[in-house]
Amino acid sequence: MKIKLKSALENYLFVLPAFVIFSIFYIYPFSQVFFLGLYEWDGILPTKTFVGLSNFKDIFFSDPIWWKSMLQAGWITIIALIFQNVLAFLLAWACDREIKLKNWYRLIFFLPPILSEVVVGLVWQWILEGNYGLLNSWLNNLGLAHLTRNWLNDPKTALNCVAIVHCWKGFGWGFLIFLAGLQTIPRELYEAARVDGASSWTAFRKITLPLMVPVAILVAILTILGTMQAFVLIIAMTGGGPAYHTQVPVLRILASMRDSGRFGYACAQGIVFGIILVAVSFIQYRFSKRSQARGA
């Protein structure tokens, strides 16, 4: 009994540093953010005014820009889920086959994610600039002058441009995870399928796709979490403009805190945003569990 207790205590002792670090850097700040969300505070004065759930009420009922920013982040996420991940999967699939220079392609495809978001944003801003931008210059040279526009200043195109650049910047991660997933599929399965007379398309449909479902779900969750929280690229490209057309939740939180000096409100926004992300991740998790169970 004594030995068991000692062993248990030892185990707890080993877990203790991780628990302390987690508590200091995650649990305590989170609880503080929640409590600050119940106050009106400018981030400077030592006194705070308790306002209860008023900040949360304002977010839900009096802040249409916040919800617009949520919808816009959602739109960028949908584009990323579809285009970024499909592109990442197809390129990973191509690189998994016996093609020439496949290592070279792997290197090239993984370059965008390792570039600085600010640099990427500024380079694309220059490409998409309305007066002297590279894209408009190409369109003019191709005789498509009627298509030229100020891509980042036009409300019809600004958000989609940001979404496309985000996809370009982020597809390398998905590519890498998909490639790793593809490489875990035993080659014997494909050989057996070929012996049974299955075409490449059938092998892809019946072997590759089903075995890649868990990987696809993981990539989807990471894409949702990463895209919903995107903001550096957006600051560099449009600063959230024109007007509110490329605003996303993190930019709104930053604006509340930095520009308006409403720390309490910004904390409440952070809590609401965090809960939404956790809910989305949970739904994804449940969905993946169910798919896996069905697959088994």
Place this chain on the structure above:
Amino acid sequence: MMETTPNRSKGLKSYSGLVLFFIFSFMFFGCVPKKEESLTGKTVTIWHWMTDRDQTFQELARRYEEKTGVRVDFELYAPSDAYSQKVRAAAQGENLPDIFGILAEKRDFSSFVKAGYVSDLTAYMKENNAEWEKKFFPKALAVNEFIEGNSYGVPAGIYGVPVDVMTITMLYNKTLFKELGLDPKRPPATWNDFLAVGEKIKEAKKQGLVSGWGEIWMIDCLASNFAFNIMGKDKFLATLRGEVPYTDPDWIRVLTLFKEMQDSGLLYNGLVSMVNKTAEQIFANERAVFAFNGSWGVNVYDGMNPKLDYGVMLLPRVSDKFPVSVWGGAGSSFMVYNKSKNKDEAIKFLKWLTEKEQQVFLAAQTKNLPANKEAIGNISPIMAQFSLGLEYATHPNTWGFSESSQVTEAFDKGVQSIIIGEKTPEQVAGEAQKIKERELAKKKRL
């Protein structure tokens, strides 16, 4: 499973003790920067954000130490957003340096004062028959002053020392003016003249006015200048107090001016999501006829294109009822930390820094307008043109009231919407007023 023998375990324990000792030694002693001692053993620490002025500050610090034996450490933290956050965080932890700057609206400045972080310098300014106070341009000092009965509830006094002065006004490219067949000695003085230039710019397929209107405070600046000219200061301030609605015809007129500028081809294509740095680059590269920028631009343009031939003009007059105004006053100011152990040394240094000799040096090196009146005679012709704007200067920090940041954002983002043709001036005014009413109600509740 591999098991650890008692001997090995003992050895590991002694090694881990050694490792822990080194880790803690580094933590406690390794992070403390070694500073050279000054002759008097006194050191004044200043946090600043002015990248372009850092070298000059370092040189001035060297001169001061040579003269007094007091060491002055200028520590640069840039960009200004990061600086601002650092100062706020340091204030919370009561770790502010002896001297620092507050890059925020008057509302936040007042919070710093009320929290007891900023020293009241009135007594120092007033001593010896107000010798120090009299050295400054009154408008520069006013930015750092809280008057009796101010709406922020701060005791009246002077809480900051202006280091330089700025004005934000209109600039025009003389070379492009000539190309358009305009007289570079006669920039447009009235609104109609200005719009007429816009038509010429459109015909010549050039670009008109450039400014960093992605940063909404620049829009706010121009809009309040127009408002002062159209409705006068009293009505403007009455709006801030909530006594005049934004749906008032005068405010609709202010918003309509932005639409007129856009319609007449006066605005640079894409300026609504542009940061001011980009705008400065465009004007310096002679790609825009006009710029709306501050006097700090003299240094920026000189660095980017020393051959740029440009002039400074007042905003075109929209109405004859009230004078035209420009934003102006203290450009950069320093505050003294109220709990600093070196408070007296810090104040002595600021007195020295704002003396004529140092101000002339600072102005010559950094091409900014000096805060000391006596130093203004030694500035370049283009800076002298900017200094003329001081006569018409106003600044939000001198108004005694601040507009709610939500209203300001709605108004300025609304201006962006007008420029991109998404909303009408009436719609924007209505939306701003709705938020104003909500904020007023909230203020009453609190």
